[in-house]
Amino acid sequence: MGNTIVKIDNLVKRYKELIALDHFSLEIEEGEIFGLLGPNGSGKTTTINCLLSLLAYDKGNIEIFGEKMTPVNYKVKKEIGIIMQNVAVFDELTVYENIDYFCGLYIKDKETRRKYVDEAIAFVGLEDFVKFYPKKLSGGLLRRLNIACGIAHKPKLIILDEPTVAVDPQSRNKILEGIQELNKQGATIIYTSHYMEEVEQICTRIAIMDKGKKIAEGTKDELKRMIKNTETLTIEILDLSDEMLEKIRALNHVYETDYSDSRLEVRFSGGKHNLIHVLNLLQENNVSFSRAYSELPTLNDVFLEITGKALRDKE
Amino acid sequence: MQVFKTFLKVLKKKLPNALIFIGVFMAIAIAMANSGAETAKYEDYEMKIGIIDRDNSKESKALSEFVLDGNKPVDIADDEDEILDAVYYERAGYILIIKEGFGEKLKNGDLNDLFENYKLPSSVYGTLFDNRLDSYLNSVGAYMSSGLEPTEAMSKAQEAMNVETKVTMKNFEDTGNDDYSENFSYYYKYLAYILISVLITALCPVLLIMNRKEIKARTICSSITASSQTFQIFLGSGGFVLIIWIFFAAAGYILTDGIMNQKVLLAMLNSFIFIIIAAGIAMLIAAFEPSSNVLNMIANVVGLGMSFLCGVFVPQDLLAEGVLTAGKFLPAYWYVKANNMLAGTCGEVFSKSEIFKCFGVEVLYAVALFAVVMLVMRVKRKEA
Ligand SMILES: Nc1ncnc2c1ncn2[C@@H]1O[C@H](COP(=O)(O)OP(=O)(O)OP(=O)(O)O)[C@@H](O)[C@H]1O
Numbered sequence: 001m002g003n004t005i006v007k008i009d010n011l012v013k014r015y016k017e018l019i020a021l022d023h024f025s026l027e028i029e030e031g032e033i034f035g036l037l038g039p040n041g042s043g044k045t046t047t048i049n050c051l052l053s054l055l056a057y058d059k060g061n062i063e064i065f066g067e068k069m070t071p072v073n074y075k076v077k078k079e080i081g082i083i084m085q086n087v088a089v090f091d092e093l094t095v096y097e098n099i100d101y102f103c104g105l106y107i108k109d110k111e112t113r114r115k116y117v118d119e120a121i122a123f124v125g126l127e128d129f130v131k132f133y134p135k136k137l138s139g140g141l142l143r144r145l146n147i148a149c150g151i152a153h154k155p156k157l158i159i160l161d162e163p164t165v166a167v168d169p170q171s172r173n174k175i176l177e178g179i180q181e182l183n184k185q186g187a188t189i190i191y192t193s194h195y196m197e198e199v200e201q202i203c204t205r206i207a208i209m210d211k212g213k214k215i216a217e218g219t220k221d222e223l224k225r226m227i228k229n230t231e232t233l234t235i236e237i238l239d240l241s242d243e244m245l246e247k248i249r250a251l252n253h254v255y256e257t258d259y260s261d262s263r264l265e266v267r268f269s270g271g272k273h274n275l276i277h278v279l280n281l282l283q284e285n286n287v288s289f290s291r292a293y294s295e296l297p298t299l300n301d302v303f304l305e306i307t308g309k310a311l312r313d314k315e
Numbered sequence: 316m317q318v319f320k321t322f323l324k325v326l327k328k329k330l331p332n333a334l335i336f337i338g339v340f341m342a343i344a345i346a347m348a349n350s351g352a353e354t355a356k357y358e359d360y361e362m363k364i365g366i367i368d369r370d371n372s373k374e375s376k377a378l379s380e381f382v383l384d385g386n387k388p389v390d391i392a393d394d395e396d397e398i399l400d401a402v403y404y405e406r407a408g409y410i411l412i413i414k415e416g417f418g419e420k421l422k423n424g425d426l427n428d429l430f431e432n433y434k435l436p437s438s439v440y441g442t443l444f445d446n447r448l449d450s451y452l453n454s455v456g457a458y459m460s461s462g463l464e465p466t467e468a469m470s471k472a473q474e475a476m477n478v479e480t481k482v483t484m485k486n487f488e489d490t491g492n493d494d495y496s497e498n499f500s501y502y503y504k505y506l507a508y509i510l511i512s513v514l515i516t517a518l519c520p521v522l523l524i525m526n527r528k529e530i531k532a533r534t535i536c537s538s539i540t541a542s543s544q545t546f547q548i549f550l551g552s553g554g555f556v557l558i559i560w561i562f563f564a565a566a567g568y569i570l571t572d573g574i575m576n577q578k579v580l581l582a583m584l585n586s587f588i589f590i591i592i593a594a595g596i597a598m599l600i601a602a603f604e605p606s607s608n609v610l611n612m613i614a615n616v617v618g619l620g621m622s623f624l625c626g627v628f629v630p631q632d633l634l635a636e637g638v639l640t641a642g643k644f645l646p647a648y649w650y651v652k653a654n655n656m657l658a659g660t661c662g663e664v665f666s667k668s669e670i671f672k673c674f675g676v677e678v679l680y681a682v683a684l685f686a687v688v689m690l691v692m693r694v695k696r697k698e699a
């Protein structure tokens with residue numbers, strides 16, 4: 001640890017009028033699973049494409065493995081595995097042939113390659129589908145194929161751009177476990193997503209992006225400590241008077257309440273036994289309620305507090 | 316050679332698109348080779364012709380002489396029923412009525428409405444004879460306008476027609492089976508359409524797949540150099556084009572009983588230059604990244620359109636002036652023209668220097684096409 005693998009310095013990327021990356025900086029250490037979290041259009045893919053020298057940028061500097069990254073730095077490219085957001089496979093080739101093609105771009109030796117391709121197939125669990133054409137695979141299996149194509153050559157740095165979009169929960173778990181496994185085997189991972197649950201689940205460090213800017217960075221606990229929210233209560237109440245709402249707001253540590261659609265949300269900054277205090281208050285005043293639960297802050301709360309909007313629209 | 320190998324794998328999947336063109340073409344070529352195409356040639360044929368001379372002038376006599384030259388005279392009375400009978404029962408293949416005042420009209424330079432004719436509408440030789448009479452009359456008019464008396468003009472025209480006939484006949488003999496057969500000329504003419512169609516339907520989709528944005532980007536991320544990637548795709552395309560050409564050249568050679576001479580070699584060279592042009596067209600189309608539906612449409616429009624305008628389906632000398640002018644701006648025109656020269660058809664005669672001029676124009680088209688392809692690809696890359 002302590003070895004910087006990726007260093008992005010003050011990156012600026014413009015698409016005509018639109019500033020897709022606005023003085024964006026980042027450092028990623030060896031052995032990390034680094035999460036790049038941001039809503040749609042925040043600039044995640046643009047960051048990755050600049051990182052890979054697929055896109056020219058207007059300002060800034062990028063170093064990978066301590067070397068300046070350029071379109072012709074093949075030595076660096078050799079050590080990178082890339083899983084693109086848009087699935088990049090040949091519809092005309094079988095699962096096996098596809099993995100063999102992409103692996104073969106890096107590994108010339110036939111024997112080694114055969115071994116690596118077989119390992120990649122086993123790794124993503126596509127053993128039963130080697131002769132299938134991509135068109136015949138389900139969305140989840142297709143994503144797994146896309147991943148196998150990116151990791152077969154055993155790269156040191158693996159970049160995954162939203163690899164779980166449109167994937168069923170079973171495949172998603174398999175993919176997330178796989179990423180952690182690759183990390184255990186020694187690869188450094190960059191993982192972009194707009195699903196905070198995924199990022200929280202696997203990432204050792206996280207940068208949150210919005211509109212091309214990095215708005216926060218740290219481990220998930222560090223990020224959560226940055227905000228005043230420590231707990232959010234949600235209680236379902238059919239009928240709540242304004243007077244009652246006022247009483248709740250007056251409780252200790254409460255800094256925000258929100259009542260709509262028969263749902264009361266109370267946000268706390270610090271304090272203990274907050275749920276019990278609120279429920280006691282409701283009982284004393286003969287207010288009936290159904291479900292009640294308490295949540296610790298999520299990355300969504302972090303995003304919400306910093307930008308004033310939700311990470312993604314409520315589903 | 317990972318890119319090259321994959322190019323071939325994808326090509327194998329896309330080749331069936333082109334097999335329909337290759338299959339139908341080869342079937343027709345084989346059928347034609349076995350039938351030994353016969354075409355009607357007026358010069359070979361002696362026709363039974365009846366002449367009714369209502370003018371009885373020096374000029375009408377001269378015309379009769381021309382008409383009967385090489386044909387067999389048949390006596391017919393000037394009676395409508397008898398005329399129709401003679402034609403219907405094929406006692407005469409062609410009946411010409413020289414109208415009264417023929418000589419007078421001719422002297423005044425009026426070439427309209429000089430005679431009537433009767434023939435079976437289905438008679439090929441009758442039609443050919445009509446054409447011959449037309450061009451004879453045109454020559455007469457031409458000589459007269461240069462100051463000759465009608466009778467003089469007529470004998471000159473007759474002389475000229477006979478010379479021309481001999482030239483044409485000589486050409487036909489030239490193109491007889493041991494030099495450049497008619498089959499061979501048809502084979503190479505239609506090949507223009509086939510080559511374009513095959514390359515657009517088979518090579519284009521492969522190029523589109525290899526250059527698909529996601530695949531291309533993903534491949535660029537790897538440790539193979541961009542130039543190696545381009546080179547391997549080029550190698551695959553070039554290899555495919557070469558194999559297709561060798562296949563058609565060999566098939567043409569075999570189907571025409573293995574005749575090999577200068578003209579055959581020139582025809583092969585012609586088709587080689589043209590397949591490079593066709594490859595350029597395919598690459599240009601691919602550079603614009605059309606969808607597969609659009610691609611099919613383009614294949615038809617370009618393949619059929621160019622073939623019609625340039626005289627692949629219709630002989631060049633039968634095309635309207637405007638069509639020909641448009642055709643000259645398309646490479647296939649020069650391919651077909653060179654082929655016509657080799658065959659001595661469509662009023663073209665064999666001349667090496669003229670043929671190399673056609674080749675030169677074709678090469679220019681090929682160079683221009685590849686230049687445009689590079690330009691389009693560069694612009695597209697900038698946009699990305
Ligand atoms: N080729 C392009 N031309 C113009 N604008 C672009 C182009 N590519 C991306 N953008 C814009 O740049 C911004 C960042 O896009 P980017 O794809 O990096 O977002 P993202 O975070 O990856 O989003 P998503 O979660 O949807 O993948 C967006 O506003 C997008 O519209």
Ligand SMILES: [Mg+2]
Binds near residue numbers: 045046
């Ligand atoms: Mg993206």
